[in-house]
Structures are given as C-alpha cells and as structure tokens.
Amino acid sequence: MAVLRDWGLTLGRWTGRPVAQVQQDSGDPDVGRVREAAGAADWATVREVLEARPESEDRTELLWAVGDTTGVEGWIAEVVEAEPQAPLPRLVAGIRHISWAWEARTAARAKDVSREQFEVFHDRLRTAERWLYEVAEREPQWTSPWYGLQITGRGLQVGQATARRRFEATVRRDPHHLGAHQQQLQQICAKWGGSHEEMHAFAREAAFGAPGGTLLGQLVAVAHIEHWLDLDSGPDAEYMGRPEVAASLREAADHSFRHPDFVRRGAWNQVLNTFAMAFSLAGDRAAARECFHATEGRVTEFPWYYMNGSDPAAAYRKQRSSAGR
Structure with missing residues (x-):
C-alpha cells in the first residue's frame, strides 16, 4: 500500500530543474480535507466527502486517507454502533483496521516480527474482513470492500485461489481498477508464491x-x-x-x-x-x-x-x- 505524500513544487535555484520532493497524494484537495476531518473525528465531513465520490469514480485514495489516520479506530466504532444499518461507517472501519493491522506488524521482515505482533496483526485483519464482508453484502455493487479483502487476504495468507476470486470480484465491478490489479500482481509475484x-x-x-x-x-x-x-x-x-x-x-x-x-x-x-x-x-x-x-x-x-x-x-x-x- 504505497502512500503518496503531500507535495509542493520547488524550482531549483541554479539548474531550473524541479527539486525532487515526495508527495503524499495525487493532489486532489478532497484528500487533505477528508484526512483533516478524520483526525478531528468529524464524521459528518468524512461522510460528506466520501458520499460525494461514488464508487464508480474510485474513492480508494479518499478511503485510505481516512484509514491511515491514527485514532479513527476509536471514534468510527461509535459511528457504527449509532448507525447500525449504514454501510459506509463499516467500510471506513474495515479500511482503518487494515492500516492499523500493518501498524502493529510494522514493515520489518517476518523473522523480525514477534509472535505477539503477528497475533495483533491477524486479529485486526480478521476484524477488517468482518466489516468488509458486511459492506459487500449490503452494497453488492461497491468495489471498495472487495479491494480491501484483496489486501486482508494476502496478510491472512488465504491462498492463491481465494485471492484470485477476490480480485475477480473487484474487477467485475470496476474492470480497470488500478489498485485491484496492483494487488493481484503482488499476489502472483514469486515472493508471494507465484512465478x-x-x-x-x-x-x-x-x-x-x-x-x-x-x-x-x-x-x-x-x-x-x-x-x-x-x-x-x-x-x-x-x-x-x-x-x-x-x-x-x-x-x-x-x-x-x-x-x-x-x-x-x-x-x-x-x-x-x-x-x-x-x-x-x-x-x-x-x-x-x-x-x-x-x-x-x-x-x-x-x-x-x-x-x-x-x-x-x-x-x-x-x-x-x-x-x-
């Protein structure tokens, strides 16, 4: 899940060449807006931004902006409880639990990750799967829950056959979804058991x-x-x-x-x-x-x-x- 950083273009004083700067996102102003709202536990604004970007226009980046924000796991649980029939809070909860799971695992090599870290990692991924499957059932045309399930599947090592079915479920809904294809390509790399x-x-x-x-x-x-x-x-x-x-x-x-x-x-x-x-x-x-x-x-x-x-x-x-x- 490579994340892009905020960027500001600065011109090199002597060369006239742009100075290389890492950007956090695509430059879409809604990304910064939804990230700020998520940090402030402002569900009304988070919901407004996400609902304004339909699944047909791929709101993956907006969802990850929320999901990568520390503390969302706390307040989104209260929203889910307050809106028991609403799929969007569950989608946000699922995406946040994916990011939160990798925070526990860290980017270290598997041999350097403790058993306790792996237990937390897998527990949070299983929670994410529960939320995402609920969303998929309630909104069968949505792409995002299936994309999220591609990521949880690799972390939980569900196997190539199940991973392929999740990828196919995603692209049935959005045939040119870049993130889904990126995840499937990783799934079949040699390092993950492919070739x-x-x-x-x-x-x-x-x-x-x-x-x-x-x-x-x-x-x-x-x-x-x-x-x-x-x-x-x-x-x-x-x-x-x-x-x-x-x-x-x-x-x-x-x-x-x-x-x-x-x-x-x-x-x-x-x-x-x-x-x-x-x-x-x-x-x-x-x-x-x-x-x-x-x-x-x-x-x-x-x-x-x-x-x-x-x-x-x-x-x-x-x-x-x-x-x-």
Missing part, C-alpha cells in the same frame, strides 16, 4: 486488454521491476538490460501514458514514476528523461523505495541525473 511467468503474463493481459490510455500499462513496468528485485546483483542488471525488456516497456508506454487518451488524474504520477525507474534500469535514457520531465520533480514513494527505503527522493534524483535530466 515470473505468471506475473508477466498477467501484467500484459491486463495492460493490453484495457483501452489505450488507461493507467494499467504501469503493470508491465512493475512486473519488470519485481523481476529485477528478485534477482541477485549482476543477474538483475543483465535481465533489465535485455533488448526485449526495453521493447516491452516502450510498447506499454505507447499504450498507456503516451496514448492520446491518457488523462492526468488519479495515480497518473505514480505511473510516470514507475516507468521512469523501469526505463532507467533498462538503460533507455531517452525514455527515462521523458518520464522524469513529465513528473516535474513530484516523487511517489512507490516504486522508488525499492531503491532507497529511507529516502525515495534521493533514488529519484540519482536516476534522473544518470538519465541526463
């Missing part, structure tokens, strides 16, 4: 099965980055340097952000950042420069934290410099 072959096939099928100009072209770039991450030093660079990898990235770019129907909304900047990293690793400096130019110094944590977990902007700057941008 490189399955991952690449899924990424290409999703990207090129969608109309030109959608965000799903990002999946092809993510798959190559995940493959690179899974290899040892040496073989990783050899893999990314293969001509067919660069060709695959260019084909996906043409079908995605280079397509005339591409619109800069939602996670568009994360898509450009992902292609910038992938093209950099593939040694396609011209294509990388194109992507860096389009991002205008706005850095998303994903995928740059793969290169520098403590300072994604530093990884961005290094690769941008290597690309000659």
Whole structure:
C-alpha cells in the first residue's frame, strides 16, 4: 500500500530543474480535507466527502486517507454502533483496521516480527474482513470492500485461489481498477508464491486488454521491476538490460501514458514514476528523461523505495541525473 505524500513544487535555484520532493497524494484537495476531518473525528465531513465520490469514480485514495489516520479506530466504532444499518461507517472501519493491522506488524521482515505482533496483526485483519464482508453484502455493487479483502487476504495468507476470486470480484465491478490489479500482481509475484511467468503474463493481459490510455500499462513496468528485485546483483542488471525488456516497456508506454487518451488524474504520477525507474534500469535514457520531465520533480514513494527505503527522493534524483535530466 504505497502512500503518496503531500507535495509542493520547488524550482531549483541554479539548474531550473524541479527539486525532487515526495508527495503524499495525487493532489486532489478532497484528500487533505477528508484526512483533516478524520483526525478531528468529524464524521459528518468524512461522510460528506466520501458520499460525494461514488464508487464508480474510485474513492480508494479518499478511503485510505481516512484509514491511515491514527485514532479513527476509536471514534468510527461509535459511528457504527449509532448507525447500525449504514454501510459506509463499516467500510471506513474495515479500511482503518487494515492500516492499523500493518501498524502493529510494522514493515520489518517476518523473522523480525514477534509472535505477539503477528497475533495483533491477524486479529485486526480478521476484524477488517468482518466489516468488509458486511459492506459487500449490503452494497453488492461497491468495489471498495472487495479491494480491501484483496489486501486482508494476502496478510491472512488465504491462498492463491481465494485471492484470485477476490480480485475477480473487484474487477467485475470496476474492470480497470488500478489498485485491484496492483494487488493481484503482488499476489502472483514469486515472493508471494507465484512465478515470473505468471506475473508477466498477467501484467500484459491486463495492460493490453484495457483501452489505450488507461493507467494499467504501469503493470508491465512493475512486473519488470519485481523481476529485477528478485534477482541477485549482476543477474538483475543483465535481465533489465535485455533488448526485449526495453521493447516491452516502450510498447506499454505507447499504450498507456503516451496514448492520446491518457488523462492526468488519479495515480497518473505514480505511473510516470514507475516507468521512469523501469526505463532507467533498462538503460533507455531517452525514455527515462521523458518520464522524469513529465513528473516535474513530484516523487511517489512507490516504486522508488525499492531503491532507497529511507529516502525515495534521493533514488529519484540519482536516476534522473544518470538519465541526463
């Protein structure tokens, strides 16, 4: 669940180049508004913002802005009790419990997570699943509960068959839901029990099965980055340097952000950042420069934290410099 940080574009005094700064979100003003309301336990405003963004327009980012806010788990329980028939409070409770679960687990490797941490992690995920299934039953056309269940499923290790059913339930309701496809791609990565072959096939099928100009072209770039991450030093660079990898990235770019129907909304900047990293690793400096130019110094944590977990902007700057941008 890579989260984007708030950003303000600052121009480099001497170079005239945008200074790389990590952004927290897409720049949608409703994200900041709903996050502030969640921090103030202002359910009336949270509900107003969420209800104004229908499921058909993908309110995932707004939900995570609430779900990632400390303390929501306390006051949302009171709202659920006060509105026993309302699905929206349950959806917020479910999303908050997912984020709260990962707070307990932390980002440490599994071997460094205590048994007590795992118990809290799994307990909160199971609570999230209960809320999300209730929402799915009450609002069968909503996408968000099924997307949330994709994430809880990986944490609870429900297995590939169940994970696939949850993904399919999400995309039946929103065929081009980027988050759902990102979660499923992670599910079938080698590190989660899948394979490189399955991952690449899924990424290409999703990207090129969608109309030109959608965000799903990002999946092809993510798959190559995940493959690179899974290899040892040496073989990783050899893999990314293969001509067919660069060709695959260019084909996906043409079908995605280079397509005339591409619109800069939602996670568009994360898509450009992902292609910038992938093209950099593939040694396609011209294509990388194109992507860096389009991002205008706005850095998303994903995928740059793969290169520098403590300072994604530093990884961005290094690769941008290597690309000659």
